[in-house]
Every structure is written in structure tokens, then in C-alpha cells.
Amino acid sequence: MSNQSTAAGIAAAVAAGRLTAxxxxxxxxxxIAAIDPGVNAFTDVTAERARARAATIDADRAAGRAPGPLAGVPFAVKNLFDVEGIPTRAGSKINRDREPAARDxxxxxxxxxxxxxxxxxxxxGEYAYDxxxxxxxxxxxxxxxxxxxxTGGSSGGSGAAVAAGLVPLALGSDTNGSIRVPSAFCGTFGLKPTFGRLSRAGSFPFVASFDHLGPLARSVADLSLAxxxxxxxxxxxxxxxxxPVEPVTAALAQGATGLRIAVAGGYFARGGEPDCFAAVQRAxxxxxxxxxxxxxEAARARAAAFVITASEAAGLHLDRLRARPGDYDPAVRDRLIAGTTIPAAWVHRAQRFRSWYRTRVLALFEEVDVVLAPCTPCRALRIGQATMEIDGVTVPARPNIGVFTQPISFVGLPVVAxxxxxxxxxPLAVQVIAAPWREDLALRxxxxxxAAGVGAAPVAE
Amino acid sequence: MTTPPLAPALPPALPLDDASAGAIVDAMMPLVGIPMAPEWRETVIASVKATAAAARLVLDFPLDDTVEPAPVFRA
Structure with a gap:
């Protein structure tokens, strides 16, 4: 197997006996040993556990038991997922003092x-606020x-690990864009499913109203299998x-024939580098x-997501902010502290606006099946870059990277980057957005x- | 029966300046119990102002009283 191997390819080879787990x-x-020191994707390598698991899978196959659809596929997870025996650090210093997770x-x-x-x-990025x-x-x-x-964030290690060919599959989380942004900057496929589709149990939270979990991979088939x-x-x-469980892998062969596809205009057609919109046009x-x-009202949707995010995250972190504020990443801490000052009435209003916006967005899907939009307003910025230029205006980089992703996750729509x-x-990425519970359409x-060669995620050379 | 939007009759709300944002932060920190170091104050204030600007966009949009908050609790 090579660094280009897909999850589907590895699983097929293991099932056929051409490759062992x-x-x-x-x-x-x-x-990972050779390349990760240069990309810093991994914070923990669970080699012993992985070898034991591989031995079990190989023994099962030798005994005639059918291997699973992902047999032998190496994968890694953003360190906000619980991994048995490891404290769930969620990118923080503070969480390293937690008890090791009791189960995955x-x-x-x-x-x-x-x-x-x-x-x-x-x-x-610390506590996913990034x-x-x-x-x-x-x-x-x-x-x-x-x-x-x-890499983009906050699932930066997930994007780097997949784009570098360290693993064919990684899991990330996406509250305001944290799967889709690294997918764009690192050039991977990423799936943010519908809000509420996949279990969040055993992951460290950020914003209960918006948190989603999902996969990153180098092919659509691999996203679908996972x-x-x-x-x-x-x-x-x-x-x-x-x-119900609504499998999508078998539906991929139907392609896009017959689907009503539109490009998002207005807000989603300005406020970024021209190539971001050229990518959408190419698709x-x-x-x-x-x-x-x-x-x-996409700009207002982004603003409402910003307010709810800041407030809920501050509420989640209040005890840690009181006890150990100096142990936070400063870029995260000061926004969390500011979030403690937000009037509750503003948050309530933002959640009511969210209902209004959802009604209007759902109405659009009576007219179209899929909407295309840019993923980010720029290509990957330099590490440490604090500002960027959009339409000749210098703006803060951090909050504006998510300008196109936030209005979509705000109402939980499924998106494939x-x-x-x-x-x-x-790399750049295009958001392929569908109505709630229609991950199948976005993936098709x-x-x-x-298949047309327009979307591709080759391993970085 | 829907409630007419109130927005046209609202008193103006001015953008938050540094002094006002600083006063809010200084008053709130003892209330929420966060020991904020002086060197963090400037970036906290900038974040409070950014959040207020975002909130302004949301608050300026009239909503009928019948629009429920998005999260739904089921007992």
C-alpha cells in the first residue's frame, strides 16, 4: 500500500487477502514517524493499541469471519474525541490534567x-475556538x-494528516467551519453532516447549539464509507x-443527474479572493x-452564530476561566472572557433569528436540491498571519476565515467540502450544500x- | 394576530467605544469572578466590541413575537 491508498482500497485489499491489517x-x-515531525498533525500515536487491533482483525479473517467495510483502515481523530486511556485534551493545556478517558x-x-x-x-486549535x-x-x-x-482549523491536524498521506481517514469537529476550513486549506474532502445526525457522545464540547462531528478523507467514497x-x-x-440509518455509499453511483443545482449569489459571491469564486464557477x-x-440574510446569520458561539463557549468554560485563565491559549482566552459579558437577551434574540433564518433557508430547498458556495475567502494564510486583505480592505484574519462556512452550519445543513x-x-474548496438529512445528495x-476530475485531493508532495 | 415590528420606534443604540466597552469589562469581571490580568484587557475589550457589532446586526432585524428560539426542549 502507498501513501495514496484510499480507505476503500485498503479495506478491499484486506478483505481479498492481498494485504494484512x-x-x-x-x-x-x-x-507518521517519517513525516509527522514536519507537519505536526499528531499529538498522540497509539501504536501498541493499533498493532493489537490489527492482529485481531487478521486473526478474524484467517478464521473465516468477514472483515468489516473498513477492515484494516488506519484512522486518527482530533484530540477532542475520547480515546481510552488518554486525557481528552481538546487542544488545551488545562485538560491534560483530566482523568484518562474510560472508553472511546x-x-x-x-x-x-x-x-x-x-x-x-x-x-x-484550543477548545475548537479557532x-x-x-x-x-x-x-x-x-x-x-x-x-x-x-492548515486551517480548528481540525488542523485532521486536515494535515489526511493531506500528507499519513492516514486516509480522520475525524474532526465543525461548529462554525472547523472541518470545512481545513479541508479547503489542506485540499481534502470533508463532510459536515446534518446537525444532530451523528452522535457527539464521548467528545469534548464547544458550542452545544452548533457542534457537529464528521470525517475528512481523500475521496468521496471514503467519506461515504466512514x-x-x-x-x-x-x-x-x-x-x-x-x-433512521440512511446509507449513502450505494447511492453515489446515481451521480448528479436530475438534481437541481444552483450557485449561491449575493453574500457568497463577494468578500473573498477571486479564485475562491472561480473554484465555485469551475464546479x-x-x-x-x-x-x-x-x-x-446570510451576514446576519453569521453575526448570530458569532454571538451564540461566544456566549455558549464562555458558559462552558466559566469555571476554568475563573480558576486557570493563565493556562489558556491567549488567542482563545480573551474571546472567552469577552463572551462572559454578553447580555442573555442578545443570545435569546439570536436563537430566535435562527428560527426565522431556518424557515427561509428550508424554503430555498423547495426550488433546488444542492447549493454551491465558496468554502473560505482565501487560500491558506501564513502561520501567524493576523490580518488579510479582502476587496482592498485589511481585516482580522481569524474571524473572517469562516465567513462563508458560518451561515451554513448555523442552521445545520449537510455540506461536503x-x-x-x-x-x-x-488548494481551495467548494461547499456542496444540501437540505437537512440529504447528505446523500451532497455526496452524489x-x-x-x-469523477469529472474537478474535485481531487492528491497527497501533498 | 401578529405584532407590528417595533424597530422604527426603537431609540438609537450607539456603537460601543473603547471607554464604554472597558467600563463593561471592568464591571463584569468581579460579577462573573474572573481574575483578568491587566495585559489581557485590551484584547478582551476588542472582542467585546466585535461581539456588540455582530449583535447589532441581529438586534436590528425585526422579528415577530411568535418566532420561537431554535433550541427545543422536550421533557
Missing amino acids: AEAIEAALAR GALVRRLEAAGAILVGALNM FTGENAHDGPSRNPHDRDRM YDAMQGADPDDPWQAPR AEALGATRAIEIP VPVRVGDGL VAGTLE
Whole structure:
């Protein structure tokens, strides 16, 4: 197996007896040892556990038991997922003092039940309040396409690990864009499912109203395989919606034929570098999409997400802010402290606006099936870059990286980030957005772009 | 029966300046019990102002009283 191997390819090779799980894991561990010091994706490597798990899978197969759909696939998780025996640090210094997790997070257990093998935990922006992938405690994750550049965040290690070919599959979390932004900056596929679709049990929270978990990978088939393996009711997550398991892998072959696809105009057609919109146009042309629609009041949606995020995160962290404020990453701490001053009436109003906005957005999906929008307003910025220029105006970099992702996650729509190259520059991505619970449509369109050669996630050289 | 929007009759709310934001922060820290170091104050104030500007966008949008908050609790 090579660093280009997909999860589907590895699982097929293990099932056919051409590759053992042990070989797949040794290859991944060797790549991590060789390459990770340069990209700083991993904070923990669970080699012993992975080798034991691989031996079990190989023994099961030798005994004639069918391996799972992800048999032998190495994967890693953002370090806000519980991993048995490791304190769930969530990118922080403070959480290292927690008791080691007593069991794996729900999605880790589900991937392993499908045959995948956890090889480690991944760097992230502290407590997920981040779009850069920088971290004052563990150092920044580095973009495999240009190691002086940001990975994007907060799932920065997840983007770096997949783009560098260390693993074919990683899990991240996305509250305001934290799967989609690293997918854009690192050039990977990423899936943020519908809010409430996948269990959040056994992960460290950030903003209960907006937190989502999901996969990053280098192919749409791999996203789908992982997503299908992670679906299903979990009584440990009270926020999970009561939905049946709705597998998508078999539906990918249907492609985008017959789907009504539109490009988001207005807010989503300005306020970024021209290439971000060129990437959307390239995707639209490949899909034959000529229609434009306007998502109403998107700027206000982003503002409301900003207020709710700041307030809920401050509430979550209040005791730590009181006891150990000096132990936070300063870039995170000062925003959390500010969040404690927000009037409750503003938050209530923002949650009421969210209802209004949801009604208007859902109405759009009576007219179209899928909406295309840029993922970020720029390519990966330099590590440490504090400002960027948009339409000739210098703006703070950190909050503005998520300008196009926040209005979408605000109402929990499923999105596939599809990496689309424009010119010879660093990667960019397009958001392929569908109505709630229609991950299948977003993945079918993403798969069509991949098949057309427009969406691609090659391993960084 | 819907309530007419109130926005046109609202008194003006001025943008938050540094002094006002600083006064809010200084008053709130003892209330919420956070021992804020003096060197953090400037960035905290900047964040309070950014949040207030975002909130202004939301508060300026009239909503009917019948629009419920998005999160729904079920006993």
C-alpha cells in the first residue's frame, strides 16, 4: 500500500487477502514517524493499541469471519474525541490534567466496529475556538502543501494528516467551519453532516447549539464509507435527532443527474479572493449549473452564530476561566472572557433569528436540491498571519476565515467540502450544500465533481 | 394576530467605544469572578466590541413575537 491508498482500497485489499491489517498499520506508523515531525498533525500515536487491533482483525479473517467495510483502515481523530486511556485534551493545556478517558468516543467505537484501526489523536486549535490550526501549547499544525502555511482549523491536524498521506481517514469537529476550513486549506474532502445526525457522545464540547462531528478523507467514497459506519441512534447523545440509518455509499453511483443545482449569489459571491469564486464557477460548469440563488440574510446569520458561539463557549468554560485563565491559549482566552459579558437577551434574540433564518433557508430547498458556495475567502494564510486583505480592505484574519462556512452550519445543513484546484496555487474548496438529512445528495454531487476530475485531493508532495 | 415590528420606534443604540466597552469589562469581571490580568484587557475589550457589532446586526432585524428560539426542549 502507498501513501495514496484510499480507505476503500485498503479495506478491499484486506478483505481479498492481498494485504494484512498488520501491514497496513505498520505502513501508516512508518509514514507518521517519517513525516509527522514536519507537519505536526499528531499529538498522540497509539501504536501498541493499533498493532493489537490489527492482529485481531487478521486473526478474524484467517478464521473465516468477514472483515468489516473498513477492515484494516488506519484512522486518527482530533484530540477532542475520547480515546481510552488518554486525557481528552481538546487542544488545551488545562485538560491534560483530566482523568484518562474510560472508553472511546462513540464514533471511534463505530469506526473500529467496522474494522478501522485508530492510530492516534490529532492536533487542533484550543477548545475548537479557532479557524487557523495554530496552538500555543502543541505548536501549529503545518499545511502539507506549504509548511509555512496554516492548515486551517480548528481540525488542523485532521486536515494535515489526511493531506500528507499519513492516514486516509480522520475525524474532526465543525461548529462554525472547523472541518470545512481545513479541508479547503489542506485540499481534502470533508463532510459536515446534518446537525444532530451523528452522535457527539464521548467528545469534548464547544458550542452545544452548533457542534457537529464528521470525517475528512481523500475521496468521496471514503467519506461515504466512514459516514455510513458512524450513523445510528445513540442514547448517550441527547442532542442527536431521531433519524433512521440512511446509507449513502450505494447511492453515489446515481451521480448528479436530475438534481437541481444552483450557485449561491449575493453574500457568497463577494468578500473573498477571486479564485475562491472561480473554484465555485469551475464546479458549477462541470455540473451544468447555471442558476443562482440568494441565501437571505446570510451576514446576519453569521453575526448570530458569532454571538451564540461566544456566549455558549464562555458558559462552558466559566469555571476554568475563573480558576486557570493563565493556562489558556491567549488567542482563545480573551474571546472567552469577552463572551462572559454578553447580555442573555442578545443570545435569546439570536436563537430566535435562527428560527426565522431556518424557515427561509428550508424554503430555498423547495426550488433546488444542492447549493454551491465558496468554502473560505482565501487560500491558506501564513502561520501567524493576523490580518488579510479582502476587496482592498485589511481585516482580522481569524474571524473572517469562516465567513462563508458560518451561515451554513448555523442552521445545520449537510455540506461536503470538495477540494477544487484553480491555477497552480494552494488548494481551495467548494461547499456542496444540501437540505437537512440529504447528505446523500451532497455526496452524489461531490462524487460527480471527483469523477469529472474537478474535485481531487492528491497527497501533498 | 401578529405584532407590528417595533424597530422604527426603537431609540438609537450607539456603537460601543473603547471607554464604554472597558467600563463593561471592568464591571463584569468581579460579577462573573474572573481574575483578568491587566495585559489581557485590551484584547478582551476588542472582542467585546466585535461581539456588540455582530449583535447589532441581529438586534436590528425585526422579528415577530411568535418566532420561537431554535433550541427545543422536550421533557
